[in-house]
Amino acid sequence: MSTRKEFGMWRPVPVAAARLASLALVVAFAALVSGPSAARGQVLGACGTPSENEAPAAPQEMTAAPMSNAHMPLPGDRAINFELPAVVGDEIEMIKLSDYNGSWRVVCFYPADFTFV
């Protein structure tokens, strides 16, 4: 059978064309979720050191204990480099702190979008 006619009000659609359209949707979805949209943020090395673009050798292990903070960097410590997906103007891009090496930088952490302060 080359067409579907269960619903009289619909135009018959060739099955092959419907399958091709489904495949096109799957490919488009795969493209959408690859690239910056799917990229994982990651912690890299300390800014200004040879390892600033490498992930630390020992990744954080999954354990039953709650994840905890590293020591908060204080004045004089090297900032830790990172790579995260970001909204930049009208684009979504992966950015790194080290993209701005040579400039003064302010990194502002905040609790949540759509809040008040």
Next chain:
Amino acid sequence: MAAVAAAESELEELGVEVIAISTDTHFSHWMWKQTSPTIKNVWFPMAGDPSGSVSRAYGVWKSASGLNQRGRFIIDPEGVVQAVEVLAEPVGRNVDELIRQIRAMQAVRAHPGQAAPAGWTPGEPLIHTGKEYIGVY
């Protein structure tokens, strides 16, 4: 963040790059930027750290909520932290103070051996440091 957005020209004049980070995804940042009358003016990257790994690396992640503290780090061109400020959640930051601090940092960098005294504002002289000045101030 709206205040930092509004201070774009002054921060640009100082050569300052800003990155905002929360544990929301960048999808949420996108929609907040589309829908908020203040956040649509944000000119700097808004990064998403849903795993919290970067936030934990900076010591600002709260495990009970998975949300960040309101922490702000000033980092110099070589990647060395110059200032850290963390405020209670209901209290907003002050961009004028941010600018004052950065101007002070840039001034003392340009004049090694000098310091910006308490309450220094741009245009005021720096003070000298060193053995001869012990007990002077």
